[in-house]
Amino acid sequence: MKIKIINPNTTQSMTESIENLARRVARSDTQVWAVTPASGPDSIECYVDEYLAVPGVLKEVIRGDREEGADAFIIACFGDPGLQAAREVTSKPVLGICESAIAAAKFIAPYFSIVSVLDRSRKVTEDVVSNYGAEKFCRSIRSTGLSVLEFGRDPKKGLEALAYQGKLAVQQDGAECILLGCAGFVDFVEDLSAQLGVPVLDGVMPAVKFAEAMVDMGLRTSKVSTWGFPEQKNIVGFPMFTKQELIF
Numbered sequence: 001m002k003i004k005i006i007n008p009n010t011t012q013s014m015t016e017s018i019e020n021l022a023r024r025v026a027r028s029d030t031q032v033w034a035v036t037p038a039s040g041p042d043s044i045e046c047y048v049d050e051y052l053a054v055p056g057v058l059k060e061v062i063r064g065d066r067e068e069g070a071d072a073f074i075i076a077c078f079g080d081p082g083l084q085a086a087r088e089v090t091s092k093p094v095l096g097i098c099e100s101a102i103a104a105a106k107f108i109a110p111y112f113s114i115v116s117v118l119d120r121s122r123k124v125t126e127d128v129v130s131n132y133g134a135e136k137f138c139r140s141i142r143s144t145g146l147s148v149l150e151f152g153r154d155p156k157k158g159l160e161a162l163a164y165q166g167k168l169a170v171q172q173d174g175a176e177c178i179l180l181g182c183a184g185f186v187d188f189v190e191d192l193s194a195q196l197g198v199p200v201l202d203g204v205m206p207a208v209k210f211a212e213a214m215v216d217m218g219l220r221t222s223k224v225s226t227w228g229f230p231e232q233k234n235i236v237g238f239p240m241f242t243k244q245e246l247i248f
Helices: 012-025 047-066 083-088 097-108 119-131 148-153 155-173 183-196 204-216
Strands: 002-006 031-035 072-075 094-096 112-116 138-143 178-180
Touching (some): 002 047, 012 183, 012 204, 047 083, 072 083, 072 204, 083 094, 094 097, 094 204, 097 112, 097 119, 097 178, 112 119, 119 138, 138 155, 148 155, 148 183, 155 183, 178 183, 183 204
Parallel strands (some): 002 031, 002 072, 072 094, 112 138, 112 178
């Protein structure tokens, strides 16, 4: 089994952290690898960042589907940028880490809170929670006020900020599980679980395990209508794609 993980931003150190975690949790007979797209922002914290990241994500899904023999794909950003479009360009399972984290949280706790990055990122997270119909399970979305890249520069400060907001979510908001709202937080899970006394989930781990299960079950993306392959048309202004890559 081959699972390709796409970090939608272009920060290679984050891609490496994601891959390291994925390899730890995957089965011994599962090949997982993470890639950094050739285009996109170095972090994703707003709508512009998300939309600019999508072409790079689609490029990597198409490459994995046609050239690399991937059996499933994971989009490793908590906003799940390009997830619906990615499901249109392949019949193989494509999972987002936010959708995966929410699904896993609902198995183990009646309510969860999300702790994420900048204040301005809250609306992006609210939208994705709403898209998955999970508002009634989400007690709060808390921000640390730190950017994605600040966490990379000062992990100790980042861990302290996550722990502080996580405690408030548990004590004041009634959260019984904490979701970490950034793929760059994968290295904080164990420390936060110990400090907060409730389950703490990043989205990468459940996405890997769900991807394995979907491949084991032989599930494919429905192509009946909504996620059918895109209609053929002329597309201009995207030199990163070859003409052949845009034929489905």
